[in-house]
Amino acid sequence: MKFRYIIDRSMLRPVLLYSAAFWMLAPLAMPQVPISISPHVPAKLPGPKLAPTHQEKHLPTAGRPILGYALSPDATSVQAIYGTVKAPQMGDMVSLPTVVKQVYLPQRQHFALLEQTSGESVAVWPLHHAFANNENSDPVPVKGAMAHPDSVTFSPRGDSAVLYSRSTASLQLLSHLPLEPSLTTELGVASYGTPVQIAVSDDAAVVVVKWADGNSAFSLNGSAWRPLATSFNPQAWTFIPGTHDLAISDIAQKALVLLPAISEVSSASHVLAQGFQADRLAATKSGGQLIAANAATGQLWTIELKSGTATLNNGISRIDTLSALRNGFTFLLSTSPSLSLFDSTVSPASVASSTTTVGLAQDGVGRH
Numbered sequence: 001m002k003f004r005y006i007i008d009r010s011m012l013r014p015v016l017l018y019s020a021a022f023w024m025l026a027p028l029a030m031p032q033v034p035i036s037i038s039p040h041v042p043a044k045l046p047g048p049k050l051a052p053t054h055q056e057k058h059l060p061t062a063g064r065p066i067l068g069y070a071l072s073p074d075a076t077s078v079q080a081i082y083g084t085v086k087a088p089q090m091g092d093m094v095s096l097p098t099v100v101k102q103v104y105l106p107q108r109q110h111f112a113l114l115e116q117t118s119g120e121s122v123a124v125w126p127l128h129h130a131f132a133n134n135e136n137s138d139p140v141p142v143k144g145a146m147a148h149p150d151s152v153t154f155s156p157r158g159d160s161a162v163l164y165s166r167s168t169a170s171l172q173l174l175s176h177l178p179l180e181p182s183l184t185t186e187l188g189v190a191s192y193g194t195p196v197q198i199a200v201s202d203d204a205a206v207v208v209v210k211w212a213d214g215n216s217a218f219s220l221n222g223s224a225w226r227p228l229a230t231s232f233n234p235q236a237w238t239f240i241p242g243t244h245d246l247a248i249s250d251i252a253q254k255a256l257v258l259l260p261a262i263s264e265v266s267s268a269s270h271v272l273a274q275g276f277q278a279d280r281l282a283a284t285k286s287g288g289q290l291i292a293a294n295a296a297t298g299q300l301w302t303i304e305l306k307s308g309t310a311t312l313n314n315g316i317s318r319i320d321t322l323s324a325l326r327n328g329f330t331f332l333l334s335t336s337p338s339l340s341l342f343d344s345t346v347s348p349a350s351v352a353s354s355t356t357t358v359g360l361a362q363d364g365v366g367r368h
Contacts, residue, residue, distance in 0.1 A: 067325050112124075116139065185204070210234055233253075280321075
């Protein structure tokens, strides 16, 4: 049997009105959930390129790797060296803060020490802010440090420094550079004469000095000066990074010598290499190699401390300095008339026209 439903339109009207009222009032009875709507940010339209500011004009283009830095001849500005070791380029000069009288660059060059025109202490200046981040940060004075040193000497890695003042006849040792710089020790030199050569270990525990009369002495952890027990006369010297081992170049005896673990107890020296004269010494960041140079002859040696092998790199056109750049394995030799770098990580044959092996002593190398 089939049933037929007949619905009158008048019966549908109350139902529709009830349904509409339900959906209008239902949200009021239900918990409300806030909805976050991100505002629309219109895309920037291309416009005219603005002229760079004075600071921007003197900064290297963002994204270019910085190998290191070089000072202007009058030490009033810093110049970035960017690119790669095989294809380095000099950037524009960046003027130092107006309060600066002199700038000192350490090995590895992650910062600079600044002598200021005021009476404030020497200050730390973060180079990466001035170049990589396009901002010129204010120098941060080192509390208690002298204001106008006559010389500044850095440790192999730039972790510590020695300030010398002729007027006060004193040395100041700064440690924990550059993040937490502090004045560690102050040593008097009035009774010994004028320091003509200074070296300091990375932990600022050992400082060695060659006096004007040719004698040398050392101080350990701020102790009184003690004679440096060696028959060699240093023309150049450097600590091995992270150690108290001191490498010495004696031009008169044509020898490169290592004094291991300088401390209150004298230790025997080791002749590393003979037959050459170097007036500049530096060490790689790892301490595995010594780099020795003679500025007058343009000769450059690489000495492997573990194997006892020394290699002479010929064909170097000019050596004005021997300073480790940021990576600790590339060294700045000259900026004029052309930029000259030395990469200690590659074969000497790839950076020089010929190589020669130097005669070596057989009595070992230093302890590390």
